[in-house]
Amino acid sequence: MTPHASPDDNQSAPEPGERRQVSRRGVLGIAGAGLVALGASAATGYAAGRRDPEPAPASRSYPLTGEHQPGITTPAQDRLHFATFDLLTDDRDDVVALLRAWTAAADRMMRGLPAGELGPTSGPYDAPPDDTGETEDLDASHLTITVGFGPSFFTDADGAPRFGLDGRRPALLEDLPHFPADALEDARCGGDIAVQACADDPQVAVHAIRNLARLAFGTASVRWSQLGYGRTSTTSTSQSTPRNLFGFKDGTANVKAEEPEALEQHVWVQPEDAGRRPDDATSSDPAPDDAWLAGGSYLVARRIRMTIETWDRSSLREQETVTGRTKASGAPLSGGDEHTEPDFSRTGRDDVPLIDPASHVALAHPSANGGARLLRRGYNYTDGSDGLGRLDAGLFFLCYVRDPARQYVPMQNTLARDDLMSEYLRHTGSGLWAVPPGLPDGSTTGGADGAYLGQTLFET
Amino acid sequence: MTPHASPDDNQSAPEPGERRQVSRRGVLGIAGAGLVALGASAATGYAAGRRDPEPAPASRSYPLTGEHQPGITTPAQDRLHFATFDLLTDDRDDVVALLRAWTAAADRMMRGLPAGELGPTSGPYDAPPDDTGETEDLDASHLTITVGFGPSFFTDADGAPRFGLDGRRPALLEDLPHFPADALEDARCGGDIAVQACADDPQVAVHAIRNLARLAFGTASVRWSQLGYGRTSTTSTSQSTPRNLFGFKDGTANVKAEEPEALEQHVWVQPEDAGRRPDDATSSDPAPDDAWLAGGSYLVARRIRMTIETWDRSSLREQETVTGRTKASGAPLSGGDEHTEPDFSRTGRDDVPLIDPASHVALAHPSANGGARLLRRGYNYTDGSDGLGRLDAGLFFLCYVRDPARQYVPMQNTLARDDLMSEYLRHTGSGLWAVPPGLPDGSTTGGADGAYLGQTLFET
Numbered sequence: 001m002t003p004h005a006s007p008d009d010n011q012s013a014p015e016p017g018e019r020r021q022v023s024r025r026g027v028l029g030i031a032g033a034g035l036v037a038l039g040a041s042a043a044t045g046y047a048a049g050r051r052d053p054e055p056a057p058a059s060r061s062y063p064l065t066g067e068h069q070p071g072i073t074t075p076a077q078d079r080l081h082f083a084t085f086d087l088l089t090d091d092r093d094d095v096v097a098l099l100r101a102w103t104a105a106a107d108r109m110m111r112g113l114p115a116g117e118l119g120p121t122s123g124p125y126d127a128p129p130d131d132t133g134e135t136e137d138l139d140a141s142h143l144t145i146t147v148g149f150g151p152s153f154f155t156d157a158d159g160a161p162r163f164g165l166d167g168r169r170p171a172l173l174e175d176l177p178h179f180p181a182d183a184l185e186d187a188r189c190g191g192d193i194a195v196q197a198c199a200d201d202p203q204v205a206v207h208a209i210r211n212l213a214r215l216a217f218g219t220a221s222v223r224w225s226q227l228g229y230g231r232t233s234t235t236s237t238s239q240s241t242p243r244n245l246f247g248f249k250d251g252t253a254n255v256k257a258e259e260p261e262a263l264e265q266h267v268w269v270q271p272e273d274a275g276r277r278p279d280d281a282t283s284s285d286p287a288p289d290d291a292w293l294a295g296g297s298y299l300v301a302r303r304i305r306m307t308i309e310t311w312d313r314s315s316l317r318e319q320e321t322v323t324g325r326t327k328a329s330g331a332p333l334s335g336g337d338e339h340t341e342p343d344f345s346r347t348g349r350d351d352v353p354l355i356d357p358a359s360h361v362a363l364a365h366p367s368a369n370g371g372a373r374l375l376r377r378g379y380n381y382t383d384g385s386d387g388l389g390r391l392d393a394g395l396f397f398l399c400y401v402r403d404p405a406r407q408y409v410p411m412q413n414t415l416a417r418d419d420l421m422s423e424y425l426r427h428t429g430s431g432l433w434a435v436p437p438g439l440p441d442g443s444t445t446g447g448a449d450g451a452y453l454g455q456t457l458f459e460t
Numbered sequence: 461m462t463p464h465a466s467p468d469d470n471q472s473a474p475e476p477g478e479r480r481q482v483s484r485r486g487v488l489g490i491a492g493a494g495l496v497a498l499g500a501s502a503a504t505g506y507a508a509g510r511r512d513p514e515p516a517p518a519s520r521s522y523p524l525t526g527e528h529q530p531g532i533t534t535p536a537q538d539r540l541h542f543a544t545f546d547l548l549t550d551d552r553d554d555v556v557a558l559l560r561a562w563t564a565a566a567d568r569m570m571r572g573l574p575a576g577e578l579g580p581t582s583g584p585y586d587a588p589p590d591d592t593g594e595t596e597d598l599d600a601s602h603l604t605i606t607v608g609f610g611p612s613f614f615t616d617a618d619g620a621p622r623f624g625l626d627g628r629r630p631a632l633l634e635d636l637p638h639f640p641a642d643a644l645e646d647a648r649c650g651g652d653i654a655v656q657a658c659a660d661d662p663q664v665a666v667h668a669i670r671n672l673a674r675l676a677f678g679t680a681s682v683r684w685s686q687l688g689y690g691r692t693s694t695t696s697t698s699q700s701t702p703r704n705l706f707g708f709k710d711g712t713a714n715v716k717a718e719e720p721e722a723l724e725q726h727v728w729v730q731p732e733d734a735g736r737r738p739d740d741a742t743s744s745d746p747a748p749d750d751a752w753l754a755g756g757s758y759l760v761a762r763r764i765r766m767t768i769e770t771w772d773r774s775s776l777r778e779q780e781t782v783t784g785r786t787k788a789s790g791a792p793l794s795g796g797d798e799h800t801e802p803d804f805s806r807t808g809r810d811d812v813p814l815i816d817p818a819s820h821v822a823l824a825h826p827s828a829n830g831g832a833r834l835l836r837r838g839y840n841y842t843d844g845s846d847g848l849g850r851l852d853a854g855l856f857f858l859c860y861v862r863d864p865a866r867q868y869v870p871m872q873n874t875l876a877r878d879d880l881m882s883e884y885l886r887h888t889g890s891g892l893w894a895v896p897p898g899l900p901d902g903s904t905t906g907g908a909d910g911a912y913l914g915q916t917l918f919e920t
Contacts, residue, residue, distance in 0.1 A: 086849075125777050126776075126778075128773050128775055129776050129779070133706075133707020187847055203690040203840065206853070209851075210768065210772075210853075214769075223845075223849070226844060227687075243593065243594045246593075247591075309674075315586040316586075316587070317586050327593055380663065382687055383687075383843060384685050389682045389683070390682070391670060393670075
């Protein structure tokens with residue numbers, strides 16, 4: 001996906017808040033400027049008349065359209081609001097209408113526009129506004145909105161199909177298995193639909209989820225949500241490597257946007273994947289009718305609490321041994337710099353490997369996982385404290401994979417069982433969603449004819 | 461307080477993350493550069509030798525010293541991590557040692573340095589690092605750290621003095637009264653010490669609280685903490701007005717740094733305030749020995765949850781009536797623009813006042829509160845959802861006042877009882893702390909002789 005702004009624009013992008021040059025009002029065009037003037041001079045009432053529904057994309061704006069959904073290979077933004085929704089309806093038409101409305105609103109918000117009109121322009125003043133307003137003075141802030149469907153979207157608790165989607169559920173879309181030492185909280189797991197909103201301003205990301213929730217009123221409600229404030233992944237070679245709350249660089253070895261072959265191999269569901277079942281499938285059921293997912297991906301979310309206070313009292317030696325990298329530079333303990341490939345064969349005194357075979361870098365490395373790689377897109381989180389004087393803080397792990405059963409599940413089994421780092425981690429939330437492909441270039445959104453996310457599932 | 465960076469520097473300040481030009485490493489000077497090189501080339505071990513303990517202040521850095529503590533009139537930064545701590549010790553020397561250690565670490569972190577050495581330079585490699593590391597590549601990001609002492613700092617639950625502070629508790633420092641419709645959660649109230657960390661990067665604010673908590677291990681532990689992601693106040697005329705989660709501009713009528721007389725009148729405790737008791741005091745106790753607080757202030761914190769979903773379904777008319785301002789421009793409903801003084805006498809059709817007398821702007825206005833003004837410094841918060849599909853979101857209200865009994869308490873009683881907005885609010889957390897004055901210009905911090913926050917309380 002190509003941002004409208006050049007990388008150089010990113011380098012000099014303004015800060016959140018008052019330093020913005022281009023605000024939502026700034027991109028509204030002449031009709032919008034009229035509204036501002038009226039709003040400033042009239043104590044009551046808003047101008048009738050429509051804003052331009054398709055303004056030129058503002059700076060710091062990504063398009064919604066493209067072969068794949070935005071927010072996957074997009075350079076990881078700084079802030080996250082992630083939410084899952086449960087559907088409250090049995091009616092397929094309601095679900096399609098919701099997806100249409102969400103797609104149109106996502107399209108607008110990603111352009112830096114309100115989700116709808118802030119003031120009623122064609123309805124009564126006594127109607128609620130069609131946007132909640134708190135980003136009215138902010139720009140698009142590189143907002144991306146990414147939508148996925150969970151196992152419970154397709155089948156109910158008894159395994160019966162929902163919304164007429166008989167046979168459409170991908171066989172790989174199963175609830176993740178129980179991993180060693182999982183400490184999952186039901187209120188942080190699953191959900192019929194997942195929505196990932198990423199932006200460089202948290203107010204923009206929260207606004208996006210809030211307005212989708214508002215549009216869903218009566219059709220779907222928020223199941224759980226999570227804020228992340230610091231990215232822990234690098235999805236483009238143009239980005240520097242951030243640090244997680246262990247204080248170590250994270251995301252050095254990620255699959256990146258500049259590796260098209262690796263993306264096809266590890267991230268995007270391919271046309272030939274249609275009908276595939278997990279390698280351990282024993283069922284005699286027919287292969288799933290899931291060609292609709294080609295060009296999509298699978299999203300894994302794990303809320304991983306770190307035992308911050310214990311970690312902070314461990315020695316630097318312990319921290320580096322557990323991680324397999326130095327804390328200062330992020331170089332593997334086998335030598336070099338951050339981007340040097342770890343050399344697991346290199347030994348030091350007494351022929352002891354410089355990188356512990358049970359370190360995180362050793363066990364997460366593709367060489368220990370049959371060549372499997374993930375596109376990670378995680379965020380640091382801090383959710384207050386836990387009543388025992390400990391911060392509830394850690395990593396909200398997100399990754400996109402072509403095949404969760406081959407790529408994520410075996411790796412997480414290994415890590416949960418053997419990784420030295422596991423002593424300092426507790427997985428408290430979890431979910432898996434199938435992420436449909438993007439909207440074809442040139443699509444228009446809105447109204448009864450607009451293109452919508454998930455259209456291939458319902459209409460092909 | 462004067463920032464080291466000019467306002468123009470603020471305008472073009474780089475974004476968080478990879479866009480930073482000046483990192484902590486960048487300000488470490490020659491010794492630091494050596495450490496980087498060593499960290500990059502050596503798999504184990506860190507250079508011996510001290511970093512420059514007093515580097516030139518980096519850009520985006522405020523000084524800790526000054527007549528008043530930083531973080532009050534400082535232009536409100538974009539992000540907040542607020543925490544309160546309870547003391548675990550009965551020993552006055554432990555408390556003074558903690559305040560010395562915190563002051564030295566705050567001084568370093570506000571300069572963009574680690575709280576201590578990332579790698580042990582004089583101790584064993586088998587010791588924990590003296591900084592947790594996650595801001596190693598970030599600059600100071602306008603970090604400010606502000607410390608206050610709650611009622612429970614001075615007296616225990618039985619009213620007996622702690623730490624030999626007999627008679628030193630200001631008479632105005634009392635737990636806030638119960639206000640109408642309070643829905644306080646004990647786990648979000650009070651605390652012996654409050655620490656407000658504000659910065660333009662959330663990772664920097666969280667890092668600051670975390671490292672103070674680490675330094676406090678065994679002496680004090682976190683009681684509760686709160687993240688805020690979007691400022692809702694304007695503390696300087698150089699800032700534009702942000703929006704709260706009702707979607708309205710907030711903080712228009714704040715006391716600002718450019719009003720020195722108003723600050724003396726409404727924010728800073730004056731020398732002549734020493735010994736004062738609340739107007740309704742009936743006790744025959746002697747006047748408190750609290751001259752130590754001159755130059756300080758009182759901090760009120762209120763966690764105010766907004767019933768977002770209800771608000772979002774209310775009409776624009778209702779929202780504007782409740783607020784008393786237009787949503788688009790923030791102008792009072794009596795006309796003009798955002799900065800026009802509201803005219804409560806102006807009427808419309810049928811002689812109905814254009815601004816409802818029970819609106820928020822009417823009841824919070826100084827004219828309805830005996831001229832009382834507050835220096836507000838609040839933040840938007842979103843803490844996930846509540847299990848019923850509703851976002852747990854709202855305003856983390858912070859304000860600084862010279863006299864909480866005259867300025868905050870009567871206003872909040874009026875608002876809680878009569879404000880139309882109260883229908884959409886629930887106060888879930890609360891606290892009051894006495895904020896001591898700043899460190900004299902030219903003070904040095906660190907070691908047994910360093911100046912420390914709270915020194916006037918313990919040593920005058």
